[in-house]
Amino acid sequence: MPVEPAERPVLDAVEAGFPAAVGALGRLVRIPSVAFPGFPEAALTTSAEAVAELLRGTGAFELVEVRRADYAAESGTATGSPAVVARRPAAEGRPTVLLYAHHDVQPAGRDELWNTPPFEPTLRGDRLFGRGASDDKAGVVTHVAAVTAALAALGDELEVGIALFVEGEEEAGSRSFDAFLAENHDVLDADVIVVADSDNVSTTVPALTSSLRGNVTATLEIATLDHASHSGMFGGAAPDAVLAAVRLLDSLWDEDGAVAVEGLRSAEPPAGGPAGPTDAQLVADAALLPGVRAIGRGTVADRLWYGPSITVTGIDVTDVVNASNTLLPSVRVRVSCRVAPGQPAAEAFAALERHLREHVAFGARLTVSDVDLGDPFLVDQSGWAAEAARAALADGWGAEPELTGIGGSIPFVSTLTERFPAAQILITGVEDPDTRAHSPNESQDLGVLRKAITAEALLLARLSKRRVD
Numbered sequence: 111m112p113v114e115p116a117e118r119p120v121l122d123a124v125e126a127g128f129p130a131a132v133g134a135l136g137r138l139v140r141i142p143s144v145a146f147p148g149f150p151e152a153a154l155t156t157s158a159e160a161v162a163e164l165l166r167g168t169g170a171f172e173l174v175e176v177r178r179a180d181y182a183a184e185s186g187t188a189t190g191s192p193a194v195v196a197r198r199p200a201a202e203g204r205p206t207v208l209l210y211a212h213h214d215v216q217p218a219g220r221d222e223l224w225n226t227p228p229f230e231p232t233l234r235g236d237r238l239f240g241r242g243a244s245d246d247k248a249g250v251v252t253h254v255a256a257v258t259a260a261l262a263a264l265g266d267e268l269e270v271g272i273a274l275f276v277e278g279e280e281e282a283g284s285r286s287f288d289a290f291l292a293e294n295h296d297v298l299d300a301d302v303i304v305v306a307d308s309d310n311v312s313t314t315v316p317a318l319t320s321s322l323r324g325n326v327t328a329t330l331e332i333a334t335l336d337h338a339s340h341s342g343m344f345g346g347a348a349p350d351a352v353l354a355a356v357r358l359l360d361s362l363w364d365e366d367g368a369v370a371v372e373g374l375r376s377a378e379p380p381a382g383g384p385a386g387p388t389d390a391q392l393v394a395d396a397a398l399l400p401g402v403r404a405i406g407r408g409t410v411a412d413r414l415w416y417g418p419s420i421t422v423t424g425i426d427v428t429d430v431v432n433a434s435n436t437l438l439p440s441v442r443v444r445v446s447c448r449v450a451p452g453q454p455a456a457e458a459f460a461a462l463e464r465h466l467r468e469h470v471a472f473g474a475r476l477t478v479s480d481v482d483l484g485d486p487f488l489v490d491q492s493g494w495a496a497e498a499a500r501a502a503l504a505d506g507w508g509a510e511p512e513l514t515g516i517g518g519s520i521p522f523v524s525t526l527t528e529r530f531p532a533a534q535i536l537i538t539g540v541e542d543p544d545t546r547a548h549s550p551n552e553s554q555d556l557g558v559l560r561k562a563i564t565a566e567a568l569l570l571a572r573l574s575k576r577r578v579d
Contacts, residue, residue, distance in 0.1 A: 113505050120571050121270065123259035124564045131255040131563060132238070132556060134164055136231035138213065138247040145191045145214040154278050157213045158192035161276050164254045165257035170261045170272065171196040173297065179290035184496050190286025191278035195297050200271025203579040207570065208273040208300035208533070209257075210526075211249035211307060212280035215242035216548045222551035237544075237553040244554040245547035246542040249306035250276055252559065256566035257431065263571065270573040273298050277522075280307070283327075283482040284522045291529040301578055302495040303526055304566070308516055308539030313555050314509040316503040316565065319537035320384060321415055324449035324486035325519035326459045328425075330466065331477040332358060335439035342435055348438035349472040351352035354426060357471035361442065362420045367405025373461025376417040377450040380488070384513040386411025395543040416517030418458070419448045448517060455483035455521070484521020495534035498572055503538070506565025532546045538562070 113121065143157035158176045165174045174196040180187050191214060218228035218241045226232040228241040253274060261268050275298050279285060290297065308319045321447070332355040339348060364370040386412045387395065398404070406413040411507045413419070424444035428434070449458040463478055470476045490496070491513065503511040516537075523535060540562045546552045 116297060117568060117571060119263035120259060120567050121564060123262040124255070124567050127255055127262070128560055128563070131559070132249050134254065135238060135243065135247055135251045135554065135559070138250065139231040139238070139243050140229055142218070142229045143214050143242070143278070144217050145279040146217060149217065151191075154191050154214060158194050158201070158276075158278055161213050161250055161577040165194065165196045165274060166256045168254060168261065170257050170268075171198045171274070173197045176296065177290070179286045179293050181286040181289040181449070183285070187476050188285070190290060191282070192279045193290060194274070194276040195294055196272075196274040197297050198272040203512045204269045204271060204576045205301040205573055205576055205578045206271030206273060206299070206304040207304060207573060208275060208298055208530075209253040210275050210277070210303060210305045211244045211253055212277040213250055214278050214281050215245070215247070216281050219550055225551055227239075228550075232286070234553075236556050238556060239551060241554040243552055244541050244545045245552065246280070246307045248554045248559055252306050252540055252562045252566055255563045256328035256570060259563065259567040260570040260574075263567075264574060268570070268574050271300070272570070272572055273300050279319045280522070284525075287522045288525050288529070291525065295529065299530060302573070303533045304499075304528065304569075305520065305523060305526075305535065305537045306539060306562070307520055307565075308537045309514070309541040309543075310539060310558060311512050311514060313542045313558050315509050316561070317539070318489075318491065318499060318503065318511050319516050319539070320380075320489050320491055320513045321451050321515040322487045322489075322523060322537070323415065323418075323451065323517055324453070324455045324458070324519050325482070325484045325521060326447040326455055326462060327480075327482045328402055328445055328451060328462075328478050329480040330355075330358075330443045330445060331440055331479070332443070332470070333440035333475040334472060335437060338439050339437045340435060341437050344437055348437060349439040349474070350439075351474065352438055354471045354474035355425075355441040355443060357477075358466065358469055358474075359422060361465070361469040363405075366407055366441075368407055369420055371418075371420070371462055371465045373464065374418040374447070374458055375450055375453045376412070377452045379411060379416050384411065385444050386415060386515065399515045401461075411515060414517035416450055416579075418450050419517070420462075448519060449486050451486040451488050453486065455485045459483055484519050485524040486519070487523045487527070489535055489537060493534040494576075495536060498576075499536045499538070499569060502569035502572065503565045506568055507561045538566075
């Protein structure tokens with residue numbers, strides 16, 4: 111439905127500020143802020159400072175700082191990546207909203223798979239290409255631009271309290287997240303939390319996320335030999351590590367590609383929950399090649415939102431160019447398991463590790479290391495904040511939002527609920543089915559970005575009129 115005449119200044123402010131928002135997104139994309147080990151840490155500091163400057167430039171906040179938190183690691187105390195916090199106090203009786211996004215990004219991967227340089231923002235049609243253009247630097251820019259527009263339109267009448275938390279290690283496991291929340295609780299405390307790190311149904315239909323799978327990731331090392339040996343001399347008798355690894359990995363799925371690990375559970379879809387994509391949508395959105403069939407059983411929602419999955423995301427073996435007639439003594443594999451809502455990640459990891467150790471072939475030595483766990487989450491959609499968000503999304507997008515599940519994981523959401531149990535959680539996003547987050551040729555649809563900013567600016571303006579006392 112059309113917005114009220116009194117809200118027209120908010121829409122006008124979004125339009126006036128949109129070119130600056132796109133420019134800010136491009137500047138952030140140029141910074142290769144990868145938080146994974148082995149990547150330059152200086153880029154994370156540069157990225158955090160750039161975000162802080164954007165927040166200071168809004169003129170909305172009394173506090174804007176780059177902060178880190180120490181946390182307990184396997185090797186002792188470690189220091190997390192730089193995050194940015196900001197706060198604007200609420201007027202008496204008004205709610206405070208915490209806006210979350212993250213400025214770190216996935217590694218770019220192989221450059222030859224990109225059509226444009228991954229850290230050179232490139233506009234092609236309505237999409238801005240680059241690593242992090244959508245996940246999640248567009249989320250950062252959405253918050254900055256929405257606050258800027260709301261303040262420009264309302265001035266002193268912007269009475270909602272606003273806290274901002276732009277994390278610097280979400281893609282690398284958020285290892286200092288809980289410690290950071292504990293140390294910065296007063297700065298981040300809020301009545302409503304908006305997490306701008308999810309997907310939309312399409313470029314024209316927005317979504318509110320209702321469920322998230324958890325995650326278990328681990329590195330496996332499978333070793334069979336003390337050293338490499340000539341495959342002609344010993345092949346056929348001595349087991350190489352690749353053979354043992356392939357046998358072990360194949361045991362994780364059945365003939366339909368469904369997870370075959372005893373103890374990994376599926377969840378019952380909630381009554382009245384979202385229906386999920388059709389089979390045809392899955393084929394199109396996941397870009398299945400002609401003749402390739404989907405895996406697993408049940409509805410698409412059963413497989414993507416309410417059931418477990420296991421994916422091999424990396425293997426360290428000799429590449430084809432350097433291949434020689436050699437039995438490899440060891441292989442490293444990175445495994446990612448998505449956990450259905452309702453099952454603790456620690457329980458899922460125990461089931462996965464038990465399965466792996468029971469299915470090691472040829473007596474190979476299995477080492478499991480670098481384990482990350484994140485619990486799944488079901489979002490309560492019954493509160494007043496969810497109602498306000500649905501209305502703002504409908505007005506900002508010109509289309510009614512749909513409730514959707516997400517097959518991916520945002521593990522820190524469960525941590526947020528533990529630290530701020532009274533807050534209502536809203537999970538929105540700037541992605542669409544062709545965003546290709548985490549993949550080569552990631553991009554942000556600028557029409558989606560404009561609508562996401564509009565919806566959030568309207569939400570801030572409307573929360574300025576709500577009383578919570």
